[in-house]
Amino acid sequence: MAAESSPNKTKANNGKGLLWLPLWMGLAIAGLLVVVVVLLGLLAVSIMERRWEAQRPAVVVRPIGEWEPDNAVWGQNYPREYESYLRTRITDTKTKYGGSHPRDYLEADPLQVILFAGYGFSKDYRQARGHYYAVEDVSKTARLAKPFQAATCWSCKSPDVPRLMDKMGVKEFYAANFHDLADEVTHPIGCQDCHDPQTLKLRITRPALKEALAAMGRDINQATHQEMRSLVCAQCHVEYYFRTDPQAGMKNYLVFPWAQGTTLEAMLAHYDELEFKDYVHPISGTPIVKAQHPDYELYLTGIHAYRNVSCADCHMPYRTEGGVKYTDHHVRSPLLNIANSCAVCHRWGEDEIRTRVEGIQTKTETAKLAAEDALVKAHFDVAAAVQAGATVENLALPRKLLRHGQFRWDFISANNGMGFHSAQESMRLLGEAANLAQQVRVETAHLLARLGTTQSPTYPDVSTREKAWEVAQTFVEGKGVNLLP
Numbered sequence: 001m002a003a004e005s006s007p008n009k010t011k012a013n014n015g016k017g018l019l020w021l022p023l024w025m026g027l028a029i030a031g032l033l034v035v036v037v038v039l040l041g042l043l044a045v046s047i048m049e050r051r052w053e054a055q056r057p058a059v060v061v062r063p064i065g066e067w068e069p070d071n072a073v074w075g076q077n078y079p080r081e082y083e084s085y086l087r088t089r090i091t092d093t094k095t096k097y098g099g100s101h102p103r104d105y106l107e108a109d110p111l112q113v114i115l116f117a118g119y120g121f122s123k124d125y126r127q128a129r130g131h132y133y134a135v136e137d138v139s140k141t142a143r144l145a146k147p148f149q150a151a152t153c154w155s156c157k158s159p160d161v162p163r164l165m166d167k168m169g170v171k172e173f174y175a176a177n178f179h180d181l182a183d184e185v186t187h188p189i190g191c192q193d194c195h196d197p198q199t200l201k202l203r204i205t206r207p208a209l210k211e212a213l214a215a216m217g218r219d220i221n222q223a224t225h226q227e228m229r230s231l232v233c234a235q236c237h238v239e240y241y242f243r244t245d246p247q248a249g250m251k252n253y254l255v256f257p258w259a260q261g262t263t264l265e266a267m268l269a270h271y272d273e274l275e276f277k278d279y280v281h282p283i284s285g286t287p288i289v290k291a292q293h294p295d296y297e298l299y300l301t302g303i304h305a306y307r308n309v310s311c312a313d314c315h316m317p318y319r320t321e322g323g324v325k326y327t328d329h330h331v332r333s334p335l336l337n338i339a340n341s342c343a344v345c346h347r348w349g350e351d352e353i354r355t356r357v358e359g360i361q362t363k364t365e366t367a368k369l370a371a372e373d374a375l376v377k378a379h380f381d382v383a384a385a386v387q388a389g390a391t392v393e394n395l396a397l398p399r400k401l402l403r404h405g406q407f408r409w410d411f412i413s414a415n416n417g418m419g420f421h422s423a424q425e426s427m428r429l430l431g432e433a434a435n436l437a438q439q440v441r442v443e444t445a446h447l448l449a450r451l452g453t454t455q456s457p458t459y460p461d462v463s464t465r466e467k468a469w470e471v472a473q474t475f476v477e478g479k480g481v482n483l484l485p
């Protein structure tokens, strides 16, 4: 049958027909095209308007107060965003290095028990989970068991925080006792943390971010819309410390160490200038700065920030439901939603994307473990030098190198995403961390030799969480295991 029809087709489509159309017909076709284009345009506009209306209801079902902390109240007006937000409750998702479940870092990696010896993180250190659990998790964690704990610890957990800051004053809020505010802080991270209740525009509610940008000479009000899609996250996913300065009336005041910039070097310079430390390491006597979770700062050094891709682009992609496009508020690992999170920009297959990410992460993990091994030995080497009789002056340089090495390692280790947010910067810092640790070891080997010990120290077995804990405790209690051969 195909054979029968083909001769006719060839005759009709000989290519010349169109060229010899009468003028009026050409004009008519052109006219028709114009009409079609205009109609399509009108359709697009109407779709956009419908989207807009769907997002911002003409009648706000229930007006939202200026400091409304209850996500359910916002949810009556914006059910899609609310329902997707509620999915941050899900805790049974696991990716190779992330996902939402309370992964126990210390079981998986006992060397961290040594690196955080004497500090809360050596007791209890779990992977973060969904925003829905922020209040519950901070209330439970063993790190906060002391009778007085800075209320500052509530800062990144709840939309009750801006409300209380408004009521009490910012300084007064930070200076309060965490436990005294427990009845007031009940709503987990939510709508008011990121949105203006009247206009639903993105808004920064945390003074620490505004102050940190101002210290760098930047005005938060000048931020572009695309920048805001990351800055709302930078209210919490950053490096920070608590400053106490009686002259300035500050007690446990939340500060981001960005005065000299957001790179690792700039932040460390800031900490060194203040001689800031979170704790003195009980094994090596080194003043340590504990990195928090500098996700935003590391992200800034990566290819996606360079190409203007925001946190929300990957972690809060668009969804479409019944023809309505809206922002998915189920903030989670993008590897659980590759199609919407990555494939909109990258035309690679899903498996290929996952393999690519896991490849970056596995390399980062390998470098991270190598740095940890060197750092742990460096802590013991300094302790061995102390046991051999080295003085505080002898150890000033090794301790400074160790402080700088450990902060570089922790900066990447404490970061979420196992290096993905900025693969090259992660490898640079882990490489430097290992190198600094090895410099400590060379310095202490010379010291030991001068003090009469030419053999290397005997390193205790720290291969399980329990063994590492016991070794660390002997140093916390002031004795320490004998390291000299």
Ligand code: HEC
Binding pocket: 095, 096, 097, 098, 099, 100, 230, 233, 234, 237, 295, 296, 297, 299, 304, 305, 309, 310, 311, 312, 313, 314, 315, 332, 333, 334, 335, 357, 416, 417, 418, 420, 421
């Ligand atoms: C280009 C996409 C992309 C951008 C942009 C991005 N992330 Fe990520 N993020 C990822 C990927 C991929 C992971 C790894 C997830 C995993 O291992 O399961 C991740 C992991 C995380 C995690 C840990 C989640 C988990 O389940 O382990 C957090 C928290 C996070 N990112 C926060 C941020 C913040 C904050 C920003 C902006 C400053 C940001 N991300 C920017 C892709 C991105």
Ligand code: HEC
Binding pocket: 098, 099, 100, 101, 127, 128, 129, 130, 131, 133, 134, 135, 137, 138, 155, 156, 157, 158, 189, 193, 194, 229, 232, 233, 234, 235, 236, 237, 311, 312, 315, 316, 331, 332, 333
């Ligand atoms: C008000 C502070 C705050 C803001 C704002 C915030 N986060 Fe978080 N985020 C947290 C805390 C705290 C956790 C850990 C919660 C827990 O484990 O209980 C977390 C956890 C996460 C996780 C891990 C979720 C999982 O399932 O493993 C991701 C991913 C994440 N945040 C991304 C973002 C992104 C992207 C933004 C900006 C769009 C953002 N966050 C804004 C405080 C915040």
Ligand code: HEC
Binding pocket: 055, 056, 071, 074, 075, 078, 081, 082, 085, 189, 190, 191, 192, 193, 194, 195, 200, 202, 229, 232, 233, 312, 316, 325, 326, 327, 328, 329
């Ligand atoms: C961690 C920050 C964050 C939190 C918490 C948050 N949002 Fe959003 N929301 C965003 C971002 C980012 C966008 C995208 C805005 C843009 O690009 O203009 C958005 C967009 C929206 C929009 C505009 C329509 C759309 O879907 O794009 C509405 C409505 C909205 N959110 C409602 C809510 C509600 C209701 C809650 C609480 C249940 C909430 N948001 C919690 C960050 C947040």
Ligand code: HEC
Binding pocket: 303, 304, 307, 309, 313, 314, 334, 335, 341, 342, 343, 344, 345, 346, 353, 356, 357, 423
């Ligand atoms: C809004 C667009 C956008 C989104 C969403 C996005 N990317 Fe990208 N990605 C880019 C751009 C642009 C580049 C840089 C490409 C270039 O400059 O050649 C890039 C680069 C990359 C690279 C190469 C990095 C390197 O150094 O070679 C990887 C890997 C990557 N993206 C993975 C992801 C993954 C995984 C996700 C989802 C979690 C994702 N991207 C989401 C736009 C995006």
